[in-house]
Each structure stands twice: as structure tokens, then as C-alpha cells.
Amino acid sequence: MTRPTPLFRPLALAAATLMIFPLAAQAGPLVIESWRVDDKTLWEEEIIPAFQRKHPGVTVKFAPTAPTEYDSSLTARMTAGTAGDLVACRAFDVSLNLYKKGQLEKLDGKPGLENFPDSAKVAWQTDDGRETYCMPMASVIHGFFYNKKIFNELKLAPPATQQDFFKVLEALKASGKYTPLALGTADQWEAHQVVYTGIGPNHWKGEEGRKALLNGKKKFTDPEFVSVWESMAKWTPYLGKGASSQTYADSQNLFALGRAAIFPAGSWDIAYFRQQGKLDFAAFPPPVTAPGARCHISDHTDIGMGVNAKSKNKEDAYKFLAWLGSQEFADLYTNRVTGFFSLSNHLVAVKDPVAKQMMDWRKSCSSTIRLNAQVMNRGEPNMETEFWNVDSQVLNGKMTPKQAAERMQAGFAKWYAPQK
Structure with missing residues (x-):
């Protein structure tokens, strides 16, 4: 190869410079x-x-x-x-x-x-x-959506306590016109990620109870955890016919069409229901266990x-x-x-x-995250998978709250040292 003449060497260097420096400046x-x-x-x-x-x-x-x-x-x-x-x-x-x-x-x-x-x-x-x-x-954030037209028609108010919640469900069922709860268990995940971890923090006092499980001071068989499954077991009569084969999309559709009054929800569903156009809905936080109790929300x-x-x-x-x-x-x-x-x-x-x-619930309620999001899903049996199964079976009436608690505790104690 011949060397470039002095006349062309500056041009060659300039070309090389143009090739190199843009790459250095623009990554x-x-x-x-x-x-x-x-x-x-x-x-x-x-x-x-x-x-x-x-x-x-x-x-x-x-x-x-x-x-x-x-x-x-x-x-x-x-x-x-x-x-x-x-x-x-x-x-x-x-x-x-x-x-x-x-x-x-x-x-x-x-x-x-x-x-x-x-x-x-x-x-x-x-x-x-x-x-x-x-x-x-x-x-x-987890909570409940409700159809404002249905609530106004039946003269119902958003419930503040669990006692109020079941009174509302009973009134909806008695009307015979609407499915009280738009919830199915075919997909399983919402039985846990929306329902159990949504209503549960009011029972186990949010972060206090979650951290107590992690440090071994509390067990799933303790009353504040069993009571969540006890509450869920009472939901079964208010689900629609064939709830065990009802998917999440089915539940969304049921609520969007105005055929169900309450939708246990995650805030991500707001956009979906806005797309449905005419649905007039609002939200209420998970009802507290007793009047005057501090509220806790799953703000995940x-x-x-x-x-x-x-x-x-x-x-x-x-x-x-x-x-x-x-x-x-x-x-x-x-x-x-x-x-x-x-x-x-x-x-x-x-x-x-x-x-x-x-x-705005953040202003009056304490925030917590989903119960088993941190650490609890690292072993076998996998706690997330177990929760999906157990929570669905409780809603389906196939497992008692006591059985649910015992199964979750036994699985957790198999691999998590603070629970052994």
C-alpha cells in the first residue's frame, strides 16, 4: 500500500477525526x-x-x-x-x-x-x-368500585365498616336485580392480589402485621390473618352464578354493563372502565373492622x-x-x-x-404493600402460588378459613427459618 502524499494526509486525518469523534460524543x-x-x-x-x-x-x-x-x-x-x-x-x-x-x-x-x-x-x-x-x-391502590346509579336506586351508601359492607351486600342480593359482587375465581390471581391483600391490611394493621410475619413474631394461624379468610368466606353467597368459572375479564364486563353493583378493584382498572363510556362509578376503601378503627390500604x-x-x-x-x-x-x-x-x-x-x-385515601389511611411481596416468595412451596389456590378455594366454599391458615403456615414454615 502506498503512503498518502503530504497533500492528502490532512484530508485523511480529517476523515478519520470525523469518523471517531461523533461516536465519542453521541453514544x-x-x-x-x-x-x-x-x-x-x-x-x-x-x-x-x-x-x-x-x-x-x-x-x-x-x-x-x-x-x-x-x-x-x-x-x-x-x-x-x-x-x-x-x-x-x-x-x-x-x-x-x-x-x-x-x-x-x-x-x-x-x-x-x-x-x-x-x-x-x-x-x-x-x-x-x-x-x-x-x-x-x-x-x-386497592379498593372497591361501585355503580353510583345502582346505589342511588337502592338508597345505599358506601360502607365504612365490615358490618356496613355486608348490610349493603345483603340489600343488593335482596333486590334480585343485580349481582352484588363482580368477582370470579377462574383466574385465581385476583382472589389474592385484589381481595386478600386488599382487605387484609385492616385486619393485620398493615405494615405492623406484614413485618411481624417476616420476623417470626406472627403466624398465618393467628386471629388477625384467619379473620381475613373468615370475611372472604362470607362473600360466597354474593358472587354471581358460576363464579368459579368466571374470569377477571368476565367480572370487568359484568360491572361495565351495569349488571353488578360492586367490583373489588385495583386502581389500574379505572382506565378500562373509562373506556366503557357511560359507566358512572366511584370508589370506597376496604371497610375497617370496627367503627373508629385506623384504616390501612394496599398501596402497592x-x-x-x-x-x-x-x-x-x-x-x-x-x-x-x-x-x-x-x-x-x-x-x-x-x-x-x-x-x-x-x-x-x-x-x-x-x-x-x-x-x-x-x-386521597393516603391522607387518612396508612399505606402498606402486598403481604407476601417481600421475601415470602423465595421458597418452596411458593407463597404466591399457594395464596392464589387457597384464597380461591375459600371464596368457592371448598376450604375453611382454618384450613387455609394451616396450609399457608405449614408451607411457610417448611423453608422460612423465622417461622420454624
Whole structure:
């Protein structure tokens, strides 16, 4: 090969410089991994443009994976080094396992994190609480939706206590016109994640009872846990015919069509029922066990965001994380992803009336997370799977509350040292 003449050498160097320096200055677009497929348009048309107005030089791509495939496909891509720069984080163990493998960055001290209370961070921290690996984003709240037209017709008021709750159910049943509770057990998950962990905190005093199970001071066979199954067993006469074969989608449809009066709900369902158009509904929190008792709500940490340890664009990734901790993002996400509530300390003016009702429960009720979300799903038998089965059988009238408690306690004690 001939050497370039002096005349052409500067041109060759200039070309080489142009080839090298843009790559150094531009690390490529930020890619966000997520399971929120339904939010893709929102991210592309509203959330990302809002961020780019603050950081016009940063290109961002939202690349979601179907929820049922997200965990396994993300793990594979993280291992292969092909995952995006930012990673939507499941609460607790799924994300903790990624962090333990060195696949997520430690975030302590990073801008934005200071805007979240300790209770919001726990879902994305090591068991000792010393290291945080995902920025909290949003939670979902559990309660009950009710058809306002039906309640007005039958002159019913939203119940405040469990005694009131069953009086309302009995009145609905006596009318003979409506299914009192839009709830089935075919899918099983809602029997636990919506019902047991939704009404339960009022029985076991929220975080106090949850932590007592973790440190071995309480057992599932103690009265405050058994009483939840006892309450659920009383629901059976108020479910629709064929409840054991009724899916979650069936229950949604039953309530949306005005054929059922009450829907045990998660706040994520607000958007679904808004799409149905004419349904006039409101919400009430899980009824307390007795008049004047302190109320507790399942205000469950749902989604966070972490930085891929192998990201080639960490500088921009941290800019995006800092923005996730801002007032602007809290307002935007809470009001555009209806039913998902910012976990930050920022005051948010919630526009949807039902979402506002549910978020306002935080002012008068103590928040807790789903009972078995932390630590309890690590052994065999898997507590989440056990709960789905047991809670469904109680609602179906196939298992007594005492049997449910004994089975859950026996399974937990098999592998969890503080319970042995």
C-alpha cells in the first residue's frame, strides 16, 4: 500500500477525526425496556417529548415487551449484553436478582432519588435497605368500585365498616336485580392480589402485621390473618352464578354493563372502565373492622426504573432518571397513566375523580404493600402460588378459613427459618 502524499494526509486525518469523534460524543439513543405495552403511544407522544424539551440533545426509544414475556426475555438480554439502557423494574425479587448479578447500577446518591420517601424505595432495595438499584415510579391502590346509579336506586351508601359492607351486600342480593359482587375465581390471581391483600391490611394493621410475619413474631394461624379468610368466606353467597368459572375479564364486563353493583378493584382498572363510556362509578376503601378503627390500604409499589450496568450511555440514562424524580414527571404520569400513582413526595393534582378518591385515601389511611411481596416468595412451596389456590378455594366454599391458615403456615414454615 502506498503512503498518502503530504497533500492528502490532512484530508485523511480529517476523515478519520470525523469518523471517531461523533461516536465519542453521541453514544446512541437511550433505549427503555418495559412491560407496559399498553403505554407505548403515551411514552412516544407525551412522556419522551416532555423529557426532550428539557434535554433536546437526547434521543429516547421506548421498547416494551409483552408482560408475560418481559421477565424471561429481559434476563436473557441482560445476560447477553443486548438489553436497553434503562430497565423498568418489577418490585422486589425479580429486580433484586438482576442487581445481585451486577446487571443494574447502584443508585444511592443519584439526583432524583431524594424526592422519594423510604417506604417508596423499599421495593427496590437490598434486604438490609442499604443499597437502592431502581428509581421508584408508581404504585397501584386497592379498593372497591361501585355503580353510583345502582346505589342511588337502592338508597345505599358506601360502607365504612365490615358490618356496613355486608348490610349493603345483603340489600343488593335482596333486590334480585343485580349481582352484588363482580368477582370470579377462574383466574385465581385476583382472589389474592385484589381481595386478600386488599382487605387484609385492616385486619393485620398493615405494615405492623406484614413485618411481624417476616420476623417470626406472627403466624398465618393467628386471629388477625384467619379473620381475613373468615370475611372472604362470607362473600360466597354474593358472587354471581358460576363464579368459579368466571374470569377477571368476565367480572370487568359484568360491572361495565351495569349488571353488578360492586367490583373489588385495583386502581389500574379505572382506565378500562373509562373506556366503557357511560359507566358512572366511584370508589370506597376496604371497610375497617370496627367503627373508629385506623384504616390501612394496599398501596402497592408497582414499577420503578433502573440503569443497565452495561449501558454505553449512562450519562443520558442518569439524566432521564433524575427527570423521573421531578414534579413534571409525577404530574404527567399520574394523570396520563390513570390509576398509577406517583411514589414521590411531590403534591400532584389528580384530574380523574375516581383516581383522586383513591389517592386521597393516603391522607387518612396508612399505606402498606402486598403481604407476601417481600421475601415470602423465595421458597418452596411458593407463597404466591399457594395464596392464589387457597384464597380461591375459600371464596368457592371448598376450604375453611382454618384450613387455609394451616396450609399457608405449614408451607411457610417448611423453608422460612423465622417461622420454624
